[in-house]
Each structure stands twice: as C-alpha cells, then as structure tokens.
Amino acid sequence: MPHGNPRFVHGKILHNTGSGIFYRMEVAVPERIDFVPGQFAMVSGWPGNDPLLPRPLAIFRSGGVRGKAAVEFVYKVVGRGTALLSGLHAGDPIALTLPLGHGFEFPAGDRSWWLVGGGVGFSSVFPAAAALEEERADFEIFLGARTRDQLPPGEWIPGGAVAGRVHLCTDDGTAGFFGTVAAALRDRIDRRKSSGPSRVAILACGPHEMLKAIAEFALPLDIRVQVSLESSMACGFGVCWGCVTAIRDGEKSGYRRICKEGPVFDAREVVW
Amino acid sequence: MQSVTPDLTTRVGNVLLKNPVMSASGTFGYGLEFMPFYDISRLGAVIVKGLSLLPTPGNPPGRIVETPAGMLNAIGLQNIGVERFVNDVAPRLEDAGAVYVANIYGRTIEEYEAVARRLSDLPALAAIEVNASCPNVKEGGIAFGSSPEGLSGLTRRVRAVTGKPLWVKLSPNVSDIGAIARAAEEAGADAVTLINTIVGMAVDPRTRRPMLSNVTGGLSGPAVKPVALRMVWEACKAVKIPVIGIGGIQSPGDALEFLLVGAAAVQVGTANFRNPNACVEIVDGIRDFFVREKIFRLDDYRGKLLLREK
Ligand SMILES: Cc1cc2nc3c(=O)[nH]c(=O)nc-3n(C[C@H](O)[C@H](O)[C@H](O)COP(=O)(O)OP(=O)(O)OC[C@H]3O[C@@H](n4cnc5c(N)ncnc54)[C@H](O)[C@@H]3O)c2cc1C
Ligand SMILES: Cc1cc2nc3c(=O)[nH]c(=O)nc-3n(C[C@H](O)[C@H](O)[C@H](O)COP(=O)(O)O)c2cc1C
Ligand code: FES
Numbered sequence: 001m002p003h004g005n006p007r008f009v010h011g012k013i014l015h016n017t018g019s020g021i022f023y024r025m026e027v028a029v030p031e032r033i034d035f036v037p038g039q040f041a042m043v044s045g046w047p048g049n050d051p052l053l054p055r056p057l058a059i060f061r062s063g064g065v066r067g068k069a070a071v072e073f074v075y076k077v078v079g080r081g082t083a084l085l086s087g088l089h090a091g092d093p094i095a096l097t098l099p100l101g102h103g104f105e106f107p108a109g110d111r112s113w114w115l116v117g118g119g120v121g122f123s124s125v126f127p128a129a130a131a132l133e134e135e136r137a138d139f140e141i142f143l144g145a146r147t148r149d150q151l152p153p154g155e156w157i158p159g160g161a162v163a164g165r166v167h168l169c170t171d172d173g174t175a176g177f178f179g180t181v182a183a184a185l186r187d188r189i190d191r192r193k194s195s196g197p198s199r200v201a202i203l204a205c206g207p208h209e210m211l212k213a214i215a216e217f218a219l220p221l222d223i224r225v226q227v228s229l230e231s232s233m234a235c236g237f238g239v240c241w242g243c244v245t246a247i248r249d250g251e252k253s254g255y256r257r258i259c260k261e262g263p264v265f266d267a268r269e270v271v272w
Numbered sequence: 273m274q275s276v277t278p279d280l281t282t283r284v285g286n287v288l289l290k291n292p293v294m295s296a297s298g299t300f301g302y303g304l305e306f307m308p309f310y311d312i313s314r315l316g317a318v319i320v321k322g323l324s325l326l327p328t329p330g331n332p333p334g335r336i337v338e339t340p341a342g343m344l345n346a347i348g349l350q351n352i353g354v355e356r357f358v359n360d361v362a363p364r365l366e367d368a369g370a371v372y373v374a375n376i377y378g379r380t381i382e383e384y385e386a387v388a389r390r391l392s393d394l395p396a397l398a399a400i401e402v403n404a405s406c407p408n409v410k411e412g413g414i415a416f417g418s419s420p421e422g423l424s425g426l427t428r429r430v431r432a433v434t435g436k437p438l439w440v441k442l443s444p445n446v447s448d449i450g451a452i453a454r455a456a457e458e459a460g461a462d463a464v465t466l467i468n469t470i471v472g473m474a475v476d477p478r479t480r481r482p483m484l485s486n487v488t489g490g491l492s493g494p495a496v497k498p499v500a501l502r503m504v505w506e507a508c509k510a511v512k513i514p515v516i517g518i519g520g521i522q523s524p525g526d527a528l529e530f531l532l533v534g535a536a537a538v539q540v541g542t543a544n545f546r547n548p549n550a551c552v553e554i555v556d557g558i559r560d561f562f563v564r565e566k567i568f569r570l571d572d573y574r575g576k577l578l579l580r581e582k
Contacts, residue, residue, distance in 0.1 A: 005308035008548045044546050049494040049522065050341045054546050097548055234336050234343060235545040239301035241321075241350045242336035255330055255350060 004034050006100050006237055013045075013092045014070060016085070021150055022120065023086050024060075025073045027094055032069040033062045037127035038103030038205075038228050038264045042236035043073065045094035046084040055081040056233050056259070058124035058205075059099060071098070074152075076120040100236050101263050104128050104203050104226055106135075111199040113139040114188075116181055116214065118206020122152050124228050124263075128203050130158040140188075142167045144181035144210065148174035181206070182213035189221065203264075204228070215267040225267035231258045246271035278562035279569040280555070282316070284514045284536050285437050285462035287398050289316035289371065292531060292570060293555045296518050296541030297322055297375035297401065297441075298347065299492075302361045304368070309548040313369035314555065316537055320357070320365075322375045322403050323391075325383045327353035334485035337474050342495030342520075343542060344472050346486035349377060354387045358394060366396045375441070377403040381416070381426055385433045392434045400436045402426065404456075405443030405468035417443045420455035427459035439516065442466040442507070444496075449503045450510030457511040465516035465539065466507060467500045493542040494520045501529055508534030508575065522550070524557025531558075534575035 011027040044054035061072040077083050088094065106128075113132055115125040122143055132139045141160070145151045147170055160166050168176025169184045177184040185202070192200075204214050205228035218225050231243040238260035247256040248269045256262065280291040294317040300306065303318040312318055330350025337344050352361075357374065365372045374391050378384035388400055404417030404426055416426040427440055440456040442449065444467035453464045469490025474483040482488075500519020507515045517530030518539040527538045543550040567573050 006548075008309055042546075051338055052341055052343060052493050052542070052546065053338050095547065231333065232336055232338070234345070234542075235299075235548075237305060237548065239305050240299060240336070240345070240545060241330060241347045242345060244330070244333055244335065244350070246333075255333070 002034075003036055003039070003102060004099060006097055007033075008095070008097045011071070011094050011096055013088055013090050013094055015090050016088050018086065019153055021076055022152060023075050023077070025075070025085070025088075026070050027072070027096065029069050029071055029096065031066045032064055033059070033071050033098060035059045035062055035099035035127075036103030037131055038124050038203075039099040039101050040124070040236070040263065041071070041073070041096045041098035041100060042233070043085065043094065043096055045088050045092065046081075051081050051084070053234050054095070054097065054236065055085070056100075056230075056236055058127070058228075060123050060127060061130075071096070074120065074123040074156075097236060101259055102261060104228075104264050106131070109199070111138075111201050113137060114142060114185065114200055114202045115139060116142045116144070116185065116202060116204035116206065116210075118144040118181055118204075118210040119150070121204070121206030121228070122156075124205040125203055126156065126158055133159040140165050140167065142169065142181050142184055142188075144169045144171075144184070144206065146171045151175060180213065181210055182217060185214060186217055199224075202226070211267070212272045215270065215272060219267060226264050227267050227270065228263045229258050229265060229270070230263065233259050235259070276568060278559055278567060280559060280562075282537050282570050282574070284399070284439070284516065287317075287437050289537060291316045291555050291558070292535075292537035293527065293551055293558070294373070294516070294537060294539045295319055295544065295551055296539035297403065298345075299541040299544050302352075302357070303365055303370060303372060304361065306544075306548060307368060310552050311368075312365075313371070314552050315370070316555075317371040317373050317398055318365065319373045319375055319401060319539060320361070321351050322349050322377045323351055323354045323357050323387060324349065324377055324379075325354060325386050327351065327356070332485040334483065337483040337489070339472070339474055339491065340495060342491050342493035344474055344484060344489035344491055345469070346484045346489035348486065354390045358390060362394050362397070371398050373397070373399045373401050373439070375401040375403050381429050384426060384430050388430050388434045388436075392436055397436060399439050399462070400430070400434060401439040401441050401465060402430055403441050403468070405441055405445075417452070418446055420451050423452055424455040424459040427456050427461050431460035437462045439463040439465050441468055443468050444470050444499060444503055444519075450506050453507040453511045453515070457513050461513060463514040463516055463536070464507060464511065465518060467496065467503055467519045470496055470499065492520070494522055496520045497526060501533060504530055504535050505533035505577075521554070524554050524561055527554050527558060528561060528573075531570070531574050532577050534577070536574065
C-alpha cells in the first residue's frame with residue numbers, strides 16, 4: 001500500500017464523545033486523507049504552550065471527498081493531553097499532521113490474518129480489519145483488556161458480526177477468555193483446523209509486554225508477526241530522533257525511529 | 273495605496289539571507305523531511321542535524337520528556353555522518369534551492385577539523401555552525417564550549433581548516449555569556465549562535481527513576497525564551513560579529529523580540545514539532561508586522577530596543 005506524504009492541516013471537530021472509557025473524535029479536514037492501517041496523526045488542539053507537544057493517535061477511519069472529508073480517532077484519557085482533548089467540543093479547531101509512519105503490510109497470499117488489540121491498541125488494528133473485510137480476506141480479531149468495561153463496544157468492530165471471528169479476552173475473566181491475549185492466541189493455534197488457510201499472520205498493537213509475549217510464542221512457530229510500537233514523541237515525522245527503539249540490522253542493531261521506520265515493525269527485527 | 277513589500281534580507285557576516293528565519297539544528301532533520309510541507313528555499317537558511325565524522329548511534333531510548341511549556345532531550349547526536357551527508361543529502365538540498373548550513377560536532381578537536389574539512393568541499397554550503405555546546409554527550413563540545421579558553425582553542429583550529437563562514441554555537445550553561453562570545457569572536461568566528469539547550473532534569477516520583485536514559489537533558493521550547501533573550505542581548509552588546517538568536521521562538525512576535533535586542537537572524541527549533549509550518553509562518557508574520565508598522569527594512573528595526581535613559 002502506498003504511504004502518502006504527510007500534511008499539516010487545520011481541522012474542525014465534528015463530534016467528540018465518550019463511550020465507556022473510550023472517546024471517539026471525528027474531525028472535518030480540508031481534503032481527503034488516504035492512509036495505510038497503522039499510520040497515525042500528531043494531534044494538538046488545545047490553546048497555549050502547555051502541554052507543548054502534539055500527541056500521536058492512530059488514524060481510525062478516514063473518508064469523504066474534498067470539502068466533505070473527515071478523519072476519525074479513538075482515544076483513552078491517560079494524562080493531560082488526552083484529558084484536554086476530551087474537553088474539546090464540536091466546532092473547536094484542531095491541528096493535525098498526518099498521515100505519519102509506516103503502517104501494516106499486507107503481502108498477498110493464502111493466509112489467515114489474526115488482528116490483535118490490547119487496551120486501546122484496537123484503534124490501529126480495526127482499520128486493518130476494515131481493509132481486509134473489503135478484500136474479503138480471512139481474518140479474526142483478538143481483543144484484550146483488564147476487565148469487561150475496558151473492551152470496545154461490539155458495534156465498532158469491522159466485520160464483527162461474523163460468528164467466531166471475534167475473540168474477547170479479559171485479565172479478570174469478566175468477558176470471553178479468562179487470561180491474556182497471548183494465551184488466547186496460543187489456545188487458538190492449538191484448535192486450528194487443518195482445512196483452513198495454510199498460514200497465519202499476526203498484526204498486533206497494545207502494551208509492550210503483550211507484544212513481546214506474542215512474539216515469543218509465535219515467532220518460533222514460524223508465524224509472521226507485525227507489531228505496532230509506542231514511544232513518547234516530539235515531532236512524529238522523523239526530525240527529532242526522540243522516539244527510537246533498537247532494531248536488528250544483520251548481526252548488529254541500531255536505533256530506528258518509531259514514528260518514521262515504524263510504528264509497525266516485523267517482530268523478528270525488534271530487540272525485545 | 274499600494275503597500276511596499278518590506279525588505280527582510282539580512283547579513284550574517286558575508287552570508288546574505290533572504291529573510292532572518294532559519295531552522296535550528298536537531299529539530300529539522302536534514303531539511304528534506306520538510307519538503308512535503310513547504311518549499312524550504314523560502315527560509316533564510318536550513319540548519320541540519322549535528323554531523324559527526326562517523327555515523328553516531330545516539331543515546332538509548334528514553335530520549336525526550338515533556339516539561340512545563342518545554343521539553344528535555346538527550347538524543348545523543350544520532351546522525352548519518354558527514355560522508356553520507358555530503359554524498360546523499362547535500363545534492364538534494366541544492367536541488368531544492370535551499371540555502372543550507374551544516375552543524376558539526378566532534379569528540380576531539382581533530383574530529384571537528386576533519387568534519388569541517390570534508391564539508392568545505394561543498395561549494396553551495398553557506399556556512400559551518402560549530403556545536404560547542406551539546407549538553408548530552410560528554411564529548412559533544414561542552415568540554416570546549418564552557419570556558420573562553422576552550423572555545424577559543426576549538427574555534428581557532430576549525431577556523432584554520434576551512435574557508436567557509438564559521439558560526440560558533442554557544443552554550444547557555446556558563447556564567448558569563450559575553451566573555452564566551454568574545455572568545456569566539458577573537459578566535460575568528462564570523463558569527464555566534466545562541467542558545468543551545470539548558471541542562472535540566474526530570475524524575476518520576478513513583479518509580480524513583482530519571483525520565484531520561486541519560487539522566488539529564490537539554491531544555492528547549494517556550495520555557496527557555498526569557499533566558500535566551502537575555503543572553504542574546506548580552507552577547508549582542510559584547511561582540512561586533514553578528515549574533516543569531518535561538519530559544520523558545522514559537523511566533524512572529526517571539527522572533528521580533530530577538531531581532532529587537534540585536535540578533536541578525538533567528539533560528540526556530542522546538543516549534544517545528546507541533547507545527548511543521550512554524551518557520552514559514554514566522555517569516556510571513558514578520559513581513560505582515562513590518563507592513564502594519566510601516567517598517568521598510570529589517571535593518572531599520574533590528575537592534576532598536578528602546579531603553580530608559582539612566
Ligand atoms: C503511533 C502511536 C499511535 C497511538 N494511537 C493511539 C490511539 O489511537 N488512541 C490512544 O488512546 N492512544 C494512542 N497512542 C498513545 C497516546 O499517544 C498516549 O496515550 C498519549 O500521548 C498520552 O498523552 P497524555 O498527555 O494524555 O498523557 P501524558 O501526560 O503524556 O502521560 C500521562 C501518563 O500516562 C502514561 N501513558 C502514556 N501513554 C499511555 C498509554 N498509551 N497507555 C497508558 N498509559 C500511558 C504515561 O506514562 C504517564 O504516566 C498512540 C501512541 C503512538 C506512539
Ligand atoms: C531534539 C533536539 C535536538 C537538538 N539537536 C541539536 C544538534 O544536533 N546540534 C545543535 O547545535 N543543537 C541541537 N539542538 C538545540 C537546538 O538547535 C536549539 O538550540 C534549542 O533547542 C533551543 O531552541 P528552541 O527552544 O527553539 O528549540 C537540539 C534541540 C532539540 C530539541
Ligand atoms: S518523534 Fe521525532 S523522530 Fe520520531
């Protein structure tokens with residue numbers, strides 16, 4: 001999929017409403033933004049210089065045509081920036097730099113895609129699900145949360161109505177599988193029908209420990225895993241070198257920018 | 273009545289800039305990253321990320337943390353090295369029509385010399401900016417930049433190996449900025465640029481750990497502006513060579529303040545992160561201000577701070 005050039009745009013909030021612990025914010029933008037699932041925006045809406053830096057949010061949806069284009073984000077309030085965002089109303093201005101980073105890759109071939117979202121991590125895998133649904137590809141979704149109330153509403157899940165497609169997991173057993181997403185994935189592997197697509201590919205976004213656990217069990221089974229990593233970011237478009245992580249480079253490793261070469265990396269290359 | 277477009281050109285030594293706004297090193301990548309946003313030839317100059325003799329890996333993660341109206345960074349000067357810059361980046365900056373300046377650093381004076389020598393091969397390079405002030409690597413120049421003697425030695429040695437205009441970037445982590453600026457001037461600098469970041473620190477009270485892997489980092493952004501402005505003003509009084517003002521500039525008004533206290537030009541750093549168009553918006557804003565105030569030339573405004581008679 002082509003990764004388009006980033007733009008800096010001034011948008012206007014169309015709606016910004018909470019649903020349980022998640023907010024969904026739709027922003028009118030001057031022109032249509034094409035993006036690859038896993039790509040993100042740097043968002044800053046609040047007036048003044050404090051907090052100073054924009055915040056990265058995955059692009060959840062984007063559509064429309066020039067004059068009627070909009071992008072959508074889903075976020076969870078965890079600190080000052082997201083709290084300020086949650087206080088903005090329809091009609092308020094907001095600034096966006098987007099689309100940014102290198103998103104998920106979808107090599108052709110006979111495979112089943114397993115999309116994994118831990119916590120608010122579903123915000124970057126649902127766009128992947130929407131794209132796969134359009135392609136009529138075979139995919140399943142695994143969602144992990146601490147407890148039932150922290151799972152996204154069922155109607156947000158692209159293609160979620162298909163029986164057997166969505167697997168919920170909670171750390172406290174209040175919904176779906178009792179345990180971590182990594183454990184649920186392992187369980188699913190064991191139950192895999194031999195008649196299904198020959199290969200499985202995992203796309204995952206969520207807490208670092210979750211991504212690490214998935215990589216540890218799936219890579220030895222020769223399952224291809226792409227993970228979307230997080231980091232504090234200042235610029236989001238590769239000019240400050242503030243967001244790096246160690247990535248394997250042959251025998252050695254080097255620091256790569258999560259905002260530019262990532263956020264999505266092949267799990268084999270990540271120095272866990 | 274037709275309004276006259278004000279003349280924003282400014283001279284930094286013998287470098288003529290079309291306007292006084294440049295990007296600050298380390299906040300603008302290699303310049304090319306901004307080409308999707310705007311035509312980078314519109315800037316007075318593009319200052320690229322600090323270059324070293326060999327590619328440098330930089331510090332481990334935990335490199336940035338936000339602080340009130342500012343941020344701390346300890347990048348550790350990660351960069352592609354001078355050779356790749358000369359071969360891969362410089363030609364593209366030239367194609368883009370940009371006036372560009374290379375910021376350099378070395379672990380030893382010999383490395384500074386080698387980088388400066390290699391860069392002198394680039395006919396289009398407008399100037400070399402010597403980073404004598406990075407607070408985040410032990411050898412990042414701070415050892416040379418924190419005393420007049422150290423700075424004088426470094427400046428003299430680099431001066432001797434290059435015919436390019438030489439700008440020396442000063443550390444604010446000193447007690448007498450005027451003395452430091454004079455040392456650079458006497459050793460042959462064509463201009464001084466200041467301020468680099470102010471050494472700072474942030475810790476997490478719960479985990480009891482520093483927020484940066486390097487423990488300390490450099491403070492930038494609006495939080496440093498009053499300190500930067502004072503130091504630029506003092507440097508302007510201390511030397512005859514041009515002074516380039518940096519520190520917390522976010523808006524045209526901020527840039528005007530530095531010009532008013534005497535800066536020949538300014539650099540914009542951290543502001544680029546939130547608004548990639550910050551530099552060109554500041555150019556346009558300065559022009560609009562001059563039109564409104566009926567100021568025809570930058571030179572009629574620059575250094576015209578009105579002080580009360582004693
Ligand atoms: C590429 C990328 C895409 C992202 N997409 C989304 C998205 O679609 N939706 C979304 O809600 N978030 C997303 N995030 C995370 C989001 O950027 C952060 O939650 C946000 O920057 C926090 O800002 P703040 O000012 O609210 O919190 P801060 O004040 O910066 O942090 C407050 C506290 O929260 C902690 N914290 C920071 N981030 C998180 C986190 N993700 N989860 C839990 N605690 C955290 C910090 O360590 C700190 O202790 C993404 C991050 C990246 C790098
Ligand atoms: C992330 C980051 C990286 C920087 N890297 C360099 C560098 O490589 N060389 C240098 O001379 N200054 C470097 N600086 C300092 C800036 O050029 C500038 O002097 C400082 O940030 C103050 O300006 P500001 O408040 O506008 O950002 C860096 C600053 C930041 C924030
Ligand atoms: S956040 Fe600036 S380089 Fe990644």
